[in-house]
Amino acid sequence: MLIKTIFISILIFCSNFAAAKVDIQHWQSNNGARIYLIENNDLPIVDINVDFRAGSVKDTKQKNGLASLTNHMMVLGSGGVNEEDIANQFIDLGAQLNSSFDQDKSGFSLRTLTEKRSEAIDLLTLVLHEPNFDSNILEREKKRYIASINQSETMPGAIASKAFMKALYGKHPYALSDSGEVKTIKKITKKDLQSFYKNNYSSNDLSIVIVGDISRKEAEDLGNKISLGFPENKTALKIPLVNNNKAQEIRISHPAKQAHLYYGAPIIKRGDPDFLPLYLGNYILGGGGFVSRLTQEIREDRGLAYSVYSYFMPFIEKGPFQIGVQTKKNQVDQAKKIIEKTVAEFIKDGPTSNELKRAKDFMIGGFPLKLDSNKSILEYVSMMAFYKYPLDYLDTFTKKIDKISAEEIKSAFQRRVDMNKFSTVIVGSE
């Protein structure tokens, strides 16, 4: 029942509730980076996450893939130390370095034992401040990128996802592929990486979250140490507004046994006051795993698919509302009709009072599960930090959810979710 796992991860990503009691200390570093600390001495572990506004939205069409390659190359050698030695130094400390990347952000996280924190933090700082961007390694990694892009262009899910973002975002950089195109990757040089790094890795667009066994004083020092290596850059490229794109229906042939359907439109950005009603409503419509209307209609009642879902994925600017399903080729049009009908009914009538109560029970009763480990707290608070959520977000979350009425959900859907603007992508229909 992998389907549930998928839903859970989506919840973590784009929802945002929270926790019993997470005591967040927050301050700014000497040059404007936002630092968040959650002290917790239960385990001898320190987790650090560092996020920059340097995701693929900062790419241009000509050099699409540059943001991703920069993120990727940053962990492949720094300060003149080569990739192998850097990796081995982390390993010899028992520390783990990971990088993450999406449309909006470029992130780096470190997990270290308390006793090794000082050396591990020094290494992390080196990685962040002095990437080698070695030309030979860049050429090698470009080839790997190209191979993987070529491969993804044969995979029905990846083809559909790419076409969907293109349909929704047209000329906006959210339409660009995270990892670029074969043509654009080929053009990227070491100089491009250096200048992208210089322009987009800046202290005022930097958030650092620290969780675990470390004192405030040390956390302050670490915050300064990391952020002082980056310039303040108030002229960093603004992310353009998302215009409404025309609804499109795109069909792409593919020999796969299943057709992949994506359906939706750009709807909402981070911090939008309609987010919580839309989020809660979507749990009922298609976010809540087995208990959602879409799963009931598509999977439980008709056996049409293993997985069907909907979610709002807010970005810095308007992110997509997306419905997805995979089903046997000859069933995809039937599935599409049922999805359209289900969404239309939900927009028209909103949730029933019983549905609303159960959704609230889920959100509020399950609230402690969101923050049950250092790792989950790190992920959650990092999202809050990156998108500049208010500090009391976690404390007020359940109260806010509790107050939302069926009428508010209906109103938010009717005002914001216009099916006439939805695009459809189907890969592999008959």
Add this chain to the structure above:
Amino acid sequence: MNFLKIVFFCCFIPLFAQANIEAQEITLENGMRVLVKEDHRAPVVVSMVWYKAGSIDEVNGKTGVAHVLEHMMFKGTKTTKPGEYSEIVAAAGGRENAFTGADYTAYYQRLEKSKLPVSMKMEADRMQNLVITEEEFNKEIKVVMEERRWRTDDKPKAQVNELFNSLIFRAHPYGKPIVGWMNDLENMTYKDAIDWYKSWYSPSNAILVVGGDVNTEEVFAQAKKYFGKIPAYKIANRKPQSEPKQNGSRRAILKAPGKLPYIQMGYPAPTLGKDGIKNRKEAFAIEVLVGILSGTSSSRLNQNLVRKTANAINVGAGYSMLSRGGESTFEMYATPSEKVSVVNLEKYLKLELKNIVNNGVTDTELNRVVTSVIAGEVYQKDSVFGAVMQIGQLETMGYSHKIIDDYINNIKKVTSKDIQGVIKKYFHEDALTIVTLDPQPLGKN
């Protein structure tokens, strides 16, 4: 459902790296075992019911039935409607999931701690009162076929893996796909699911593992209340179905739409005995070998094949020392770079093993594996779910979860010579199985 093999594949360390995991245990009168691991860091509880019933217990013509039954377990009992329990768990703020492996089927809930009885009541009910109607079955089997299409039929690497398993295991049921052959799914009936349920879902064949912010004695009392009176029945004897010795390499080619070739190669490998002693030296030597080959980005395979020579785009190695069925494999897999043939890539992978046979591994490499395991053990303590999962896996496979306590010591004991020994003994040409993916143009549809 969950392919255990893949779990083992990717994470060599976390599999098993948690010391002081010791849980408290009782056995109910009907033979059901209950293990509790307290962890009071967060007000949450994880509850899992593990059945010693997986795809290796299936017979020909009915492959996939263990997994199908997992789906049917959500379809109602004598007193609840299909899907009702999912609603109850969700309304309690809970997350639930289930997975089927070759060795077991497991069901779990994550809940705020006061809600534990919600989970126990539900699991106890569906352990004894499941209702499988023809109508619900006929809908759900379609869902499972969609799952197979999504998981295997449209994923070339998954097809390679399916073919690989069926080649390396000709007698042992590890050769059959967990999700089942499509034709078996097409011909399965609700009666097959009922038979399965009536054969394996006895409390005497189940283990409850609970972890989190709970009081052990209270959990035992609740377990007695909910599960204690469920009547047990006799579970059929299982045949070992041991794999005969392989004499000569086995090769196959799989064609599927795609751009990149890929190879999966491997050799039969010994598993750790259920007593934690038999094969210990060899099993731990292979475990450390896998760490040295592919535990991290600077491990040998990635460093030599991807980074230094750029012969491959991706590489990896995997092995599971634990297995209920008593068989395991050591595997390597790789995607070649554009101008490298799969024939050469196979040579390069074998050369990595040969280099170790000729020159051994360094103390630095051995120490790095030990350091990672020691740190990994601390990091794992951050996850209650991980602890519960580990206890359940081990106990269901027939091991004591306490064998974990010796894990680091056994890792530390491995020498370069031990590793050379297992490679020479097990990973030679006549024991090789290899499947090559031959990518085909998409063509016109």
